[in-house]
Amino acid sequence: MPIIQSRKGISSRKSITVYGLTFSLPMLVWQLLFFLAPLLFLIALSFWSVRNFRMEPDFNPDNWVRMLGRSVFWEAYFRTLALAASAAVITSALAFPCAYGIAFKLSEAARRWAIFLMVIPFFTSYLVRVYSWQIFLSDNGIINALFAKIGLGPFGMLNSVFGTMVGYVTLSLPLVVLLQLFSLMFVDKTLIEAAHNLRCGRLRTVFEVIVPAAKVGLVIAALFCFILTFGDFVSPLYLGGGDPPTLSILITDTTKSGQQWPRAAVIALMMIATLLAVAFAAVSYAYRERGR
Amino acid sequence: MSDFNRSRLIDWALRLYILLAFAFIFAPIAASFVFSFNVDRFPSLPLGGFSTIWYEAVANDPLVWEGLRNTLIAGVIVSVLATAIGFGAAYTDFRYKFFGKTFYVALALLPPTIPVVILGLAMLAFLSNVNLSGAIYSVIIAHVVMCAPFAMAIVRLRLSQMDPSLEAAAWNLGASEWMAMRHVVVPFCRPAIFAALFITMAVSFDEFAVAWFVSGLNETLPVKVLGFLQGQVSPRINVIGTFVFLASMTLVILAQILLMKRGGASTKTAEPVGDGL
Numbered sequence: 001m002p003i004i005q006s007r008k009g010i011s012s013r014k015s016i017t018v019y020g021l022t023f024s025l026p027m028l029v030w031q032l033l034f035f036l037a038p039l040l041f042l043i044a045l046s047f048w049s050v051r052n053f054r055m056e057p058d059f060n061p062d063n064w065v066r067m068l069g070r071s072v073f074w075e076a077y078f079r080t081l082a083l084a085a086s087a088a089v090i091t092s093a094l095a096f097p098c099a100y101g102i103a104f105k106l107s108e109a110a111r112r113w114a115i116f117l118m119v120i121p122f123f124t125s126y127l128v129r130v131y132s133w134q135i136f137l138s139d140n141g142i143i144n145a146l147f148a149k150i151g152l153g154p155f156g157m158l159n160s161v162f163g164t165m166v167g168y169v170t171l172s173l174p175l176v177v178l179l180q181l182f183s184l185m186f187v188d189k190t191l192i193e194a195a196h197n198l199r200c201g202r203l204r205t206v207f208e209v210i211v212p213a214a215k216v217g218l219v220i221a222a223l224f225c226f227i228l229t230f231g232d233f234v235s236p237l238y239l240g241g242g243d244p245p246t247l248s249i250l251i252t253d254t255t256k257s258g259q260q261w262p263r264a265a266v267i268a269l270m271m272i273a274t275l276l277a278v279a280f281a282a283v284s285y286a287y288r289e290r291g292r
Numbered sequence: 293m294s295d296f297n298r299s300r301l302i303d304w305a306l307r308l309y310i311l312l313a314f315a316f317i318f319a320p321i322a323a324s325f326v327f328s329f330n331v332d333r334f335p336s337l338p339l340g341g342f343s344t345i346w347y348e349a350v351a352n353d354p355l356v357w358e359g360l361r362n363t364l365i366a367g368v369i370v371s372v373l374a375t376a377i378g379f380g381a382a383y384t385d386f387r388y389k390f391f392g393k394t395f396y397v398a399l400a401l402l403p404p405t406i407p408v409v410i411l412g413l414a415m416l417a418f419l420s421n422v423n424l425s426g427a428i429y430s431v432i433i434a435h436v437v438m439c440a441p442f443a444m445a446i447v448r449l450r451l452s453q454m455d456p457s458l459e460a461a462a463w464n465l466g467a468s469e470w471m472a473m474r475h476v477v478v479p480f481c482r483p484a485i486f487a488a489l490f491i492t493m494a495v496s497f498d499e500f501a502v503a504w505f506v507s508g509l510n511e512t513l514p515v516k517v518l519g520f521l522q523g524q525v526s527p528r529i530n531v532i533g534t535f536v537f538l539a540s541m542t543l544v545i546l547a548q549i550l551l552m553k554r555g556g557a558s559t560k561t562a563e564p565v566g567d568g569l
Contacts, residue, residue: 019469020388023380024396027440030377031399035437038418039406045417098313101306116548117314123494123540124321127517128533132320135327142323174317202302231407233501238521248409255505261417268410275407 039272046265053259067266073250077270080246083161084230087168088222091176094169095221099180100206103187115181121174130167130238137163137239159241167235172225179224183217184210219286226282227275247271321537328530346527356532359513362428363497366512370435371493377436378443378488383477385444386451387459401441411438412505419506426508434506435496442495443488446551450484451477487547494543497536 049058067073102114121129136142137157147153157163187210195205211218229235233248242249247267254264328347332340350356381400385393403411415434419425424433458480462472478485500514507515513532520529 017469019473020384024384024388025380026377027381027384027400027444028396030436030440031403034415034418034433035403036399038411038414041418041421042410042414094313097306097309101310105303105306106310114310118317120541120544121317121321123498123544124537125498125500125514125517125533125540127500127514127521128324128529128536129320131517131521131529131533132324132327135323136319170317170320173313177313202299227405227407231409233409248407251409251413255413255416261413264413265417268413271407271410 042265042268045262046269048262050259050262055259055261063262063266067263067270073267076245076247076250079244080230080248081274083164083168083236083246084226087165087172087229088226090165091169091172091225092180092218092222095173095176095180096218099177099184100210102177102181103184115178118174118178118181126171126234129170130234133163133166133170133239134158137166158239161240164236164240167239168225168229168232171232171235172228175228176221176225179217179221180214183214183221186217187213216286219282223279223282226278230275231271324530324533325537327527328534330527332527346531350528350531350535353528355516356513356528359511359516362431362507362510363513366428366431366435366503367493367496369432370439370496371489373432373436374439374492374496375443375447375485375488377440378445378492379447379481379485381440381444382447382451385448386454387456400444403437403441408499408501412502415502416505425506426510428507428510430506430508431503431510431512434502435499438499438502439492439495443492446488446491447481447484450481454480483550487550490543490547490550494540494547497540497543 044057045055046063047059047061048055049060049062050056102111106114134141138144139154139156139158141158143157144154147155157166191209191213192205195209200209231248233246233252236242236246237249240246245253247270251264251267251271254260254267326339329342329344330340331343331345378400381396385397385400390396411434415430415437416425419430419433424430454477458476459472462476463469467475498514500512500518503512504515504518511519513536517529517532520526520532
């Protein structure tokens, strides 16, 4: 079996050339060295020990035993899991009517504008938007000032799960809408027409024809929302109050407040394992019984 | 779509819903713009008087200038490196088949899916172990890892529109691989290359988490903002936010214009081939 073969017969140069390596090697070297190696280093680091505020290379399972033996860790773990799962469900539900409307109810030109506007938030500072939500949600902020005009409130919205969710939705809504939109746009229109011709009602068409046809995209969108929110420390800290902490807050605290990096590495590895498990489950669910 | 099963009421309700979604997305961006001109320290309604004192406060803050300088240095170098690396990876994926290609492509595209706290911790631990942490180049190293996948995706998309026989034709006409690269592939990808430069720069400008972990005392502007956020209420965040928003938008719109020209440019960029050879 040839190791290297070009797509076109005319260009078949079946050897490794300087030319080819010039283009392929930089990415390989850079990402092996500065992406894969640091992640693998986390595994080694999680077995290091800390003595007199100094880290020493070691093979000591102590960090694992201590972290996994703490109820604080497990509370944070399940709390983070529940928050991210709720965010995935809530954001997907909020995004779907929006993506559906953009895909099926807007003109071609309006749709292109909508997509452009959805991309903008990726290039605005997430920190600034979170700070801005503080202005909206605080006890004497904009929303409570409006409520006060009609004699209600003030409502404590900041430093609560509600605040965290607002931040999570801010972070992930544009991406979820875009991913849902792209899968909805590729739903076979004749399927929908067929459903209509067979006198299938509007809602039934949506839930029994369109949603199953776009299932892969919808599940992937929810998965990305889960990944984004699972690792986010800004919203739970600055909108949710940070207490009790999520795993990402635990990592920043543990890392920034001294030399307990090996323990932070344990948390990080637990997060990676969880993300891999969730991603694997979501992808196999998304592609299951597609041909039905 | 057929007109059966259509209801004007539901259509309008959906359009209204789309508007509400955009209102939710743009409310914080708009508010930070409005409140950057508000005289009050504690932002609320009704608005205080119009003022530019917060802009002056930011302009007179040497820490902000230092952060801006670090951000610009990092952003420019990162965009060039990430685009070069991303271009190479995209071209490799476009042209070659080889053992382990799935791993190669996965490695090229995976970094954005790893949560930034984990990436930040891993980079900090790894880089400080080899004495590379706490400097601007630490930020550059980390940001290239995070930005190269975007550059690769953008260039790969453009390459998928290129007929592979274009390159082969150049070889048949006597061009070396290098000449074909210079006179065929690069001109064809030029809009995507510039788009990748701008997009990666914009990503680097806004990245705060990994930069916070690895930058040590050489903080970039977003890391300074994180610092402001940890401190007391300060309308300076709104000022910096407005500034960074305008800078990023300029870059994104430039990239968008370049990518929009894609369709028309495909015939044009093929022309220099004849001249060059």
